[in-house]
Amino acid sequence: MxxxxxxxxxxxxxxxxxxxxxxxxxxxxxxxxxxxxxxxxxxxxxxxxxxxxxxxxxxxxxxxxxxxxxxxxxxxxxxxxxxxxxxxxxxxxxxxxxxxxxxxxxxxxxxxxxxxxxxxxxxxxxxxxxxxxxxxxxxxDGVPSRSIATGLRARLGRAKVLYDLAYGGNLIAIVRGSDLGINVEARNFRALVDAGMEVKTQAQAAWATSRSRPWPEVVSALIYAPLGKGRYRDLVVFRDHSVDRSPCGSCVSALMAQLHSLHRLKVEQWIECENLLGLAFRSRLVERDRELIPQLSGSAxxxxxxxxxxxxxxxxxxxxxxx
Structure with missing residues (x-):
């Protein structure tokens, strides 16, 4: 023994x-x-x-x-x-x-x-x-974050859904809950998880065929909803229908980079991104050496x-x- x-x-x-x-x-x-x-x-x-x-x-x-x-x-x-x-x-x-x-x-x-x-x-x-x-x-301070692609397509049943790719320390597929026809709320947990997993799977399959792949995989799918006044709510799905209970710092970093690329978020503008439990990371982007650096605060x-x-x-x- x-x-x-x-x-x-x-x-x-x-x-x-x-x-x-x-x-x-x-x-x-x-x-x-x-x-x-x-x-x-x-x-x-x-x-x-x-x-x-x-x-x-x-x-x-x-x-x-x-x-x-x-x-x-x-x-x-x-x-x-x-x-x-x-x-x-x-x-x-x-x-x-x-x-x-x-x-x-x-x-x-x-x-x-x-x-x-x-x-x-x-x-x-x-x-x-x-x-x-x-x-x-x-x-x-997170790692330099950036938008990778916008307007990519996934098929969920008969519907085509647009998603974006962004990097925030890991490669993330990003989709709005409204584009899925699902409110980002705890009562829709299972529907959000199933949709997120399908988006992640299809995003990874498409990414695997890319000629230039500085990162090996799409790690997570982030489904988010704007709540107004700089507040967002998200749900993050990663491997095997697993769900991050936090808003996921790497995903929030990727989301901010994507929002910035779409002119929806300014540098040094603070936002709060909460999970389905109503607990939030406070975060912003700062510019340093021509790179976007996420700054994020939370407690454990x-x-x-x-x-x-x-x-x-x-x-x-x-x-x-x-x-």
């Missing part, structure tokens, strides 16, 4: 979980964080699934492995994962990880409350707001600290999923 342990802290950011892996995970190989993300994907599938899938996780569990940064100016590195694989950037996960590490004394900050987090997409700057020992908000809460046990006799030690 062999027994091993993995230690984590769990958080939620506006309802979306992040499992932050502190110790016990096999070392990730690679010079860059992008290399280490690929290593996690290809060499550590069993451990990733063990932490993300049942019985320790669930269908929308998300994770971040704390690693040494590759960038010499960064304070820590994060490599992101979920039950289906890895992603290059996760803003809700970064907010959750930074909150947990600061509140538990594992990440020390200067008086300015600023840290640099290395990620597979790029190093990003974060600013922490505190009230005593509690982190009340984390504001972060620690939900638990875990010491997971892996027993070689356990037939389900590597996790399982039921459709």
């Amino acid at each position: 062999t027994v091993s342990f993995v230690e984590t802290i769990d958080t939620h950011t506006l309802g979306e979980p992040t499992r932050i892996v502190l110790s016990g995970f096999p070392p990730l190989r690679g010079r860059t964080l992008k290399d280490r993300s690929r290593d996690l994907l290809h060499r550590h599938r069993a451990m990733r699934q063990a932490l993300m899938w049942e019985p320790r996780g669930h269908v929308v569990m998300f994770g971040a492995v704390v690693v040494p940064p590759a960038d010499p100016n960064a304070d820590l590195g994060l490599v992101f994962m979920d039950g289906g694989g890895t992603v290059d950037m996760c803003m809700h996960g970064t907010i959750g990880a930074v909150t947990a590490l600061v509140e538990t004394g594992r990440l020390e900050l200067g008086r300015d409350g600023v840290a640099v987090v290395d990620t597979p997409a790029a190093p990003i700057k974060v600013r922490i707001q505190r009230s005593g020992a509690r982190v009340t908000a984390v504001e972060l 809460f620690i939900t638990g600290e875990h010491r997971f046990r892996f027993d070689s006799r356990d037939p389900l030690r590597h996790g399982f999923q039921l459709a």
